[in-house]
Every structure is written in C-alpha cells, then in structure tokens.
C-alpha cells in the first residue's frame with residue numbers, strides 16, 4: 001500500500017507538469033511491473049487482433065495529465081508494444097506528441 005501523503009506528492013508532480021518525477025518514482029515502477037505481469041508481458045492490442053508482440057510500454061487508458069487520480073490504478077493500465085502505443089496516442093492527441101521509445105512517458 002502506498003501512503004496517502006505519497007500519493008498526494010506524486011499527483012502534485014503530475015499537476016505541476018513534472019511527469020518524469022512521476023515516471024521515475026518507485027511506486028510507478030512497481031505498478032508498471034504488476035501491469036506487465038497481469039498482461040503476461042504481451043501487447044494487448046496486438047493480442048486483440050490475434051497477433052503476438054512483447055509489451056514494451058505501459059499505457060494509461062485515461063491519461064495521467066487529465067486523470068492524475070487514476071495514475072496509480074492498475075485497472076487504468078494497458079501493456080502495449082511501442083507501435084501500438086504510438087498509434088493509440090496518435091488517435092488520442094490532435095497535437096502530435098514526440099515518439100515513444102522504450103519508456104512510458106505520458
């Protein structure tokens with residue numbers, strides 16, 4: 001369990017635009033691992049189309065920036081390969097975001 005004060009602190013990083021502090025936190029790292037384990041390290045979108053690809057990113061279905069309170073909620077996470085992750089964000093965002101590498105950023 002994460003202490004409420006710590007959660008507040010992580011949310012405040014998000015709210016002040018310091019997303020990297022959130023993504024580098026121990027709490028995110030461990031939740032990210034949990035999500036990967038839950039999804040068998042498999043890209044969930046590739047899986048839905050009957051393909052197999054290793055998951056490389058952990059995506060927030062409700063974005064961290066708009067839903068900070070869901071940033072540490074396992075059910076809001078989805079494991080994706082980099083290609084699917086970029087496609088999801090291309091669809092979500094009207095302004096093109098920088099391409100993802102091997103790290104979840106938003």
Ligand SMILES: [Zn+2]
Nearest residue numbers: 043046081084
């Ligand atoms: Zn994929």
Ligand SMILES: [Zn+2]
Nearest residue numbers: 058059060106
């Ligand atoms: Zn994402």
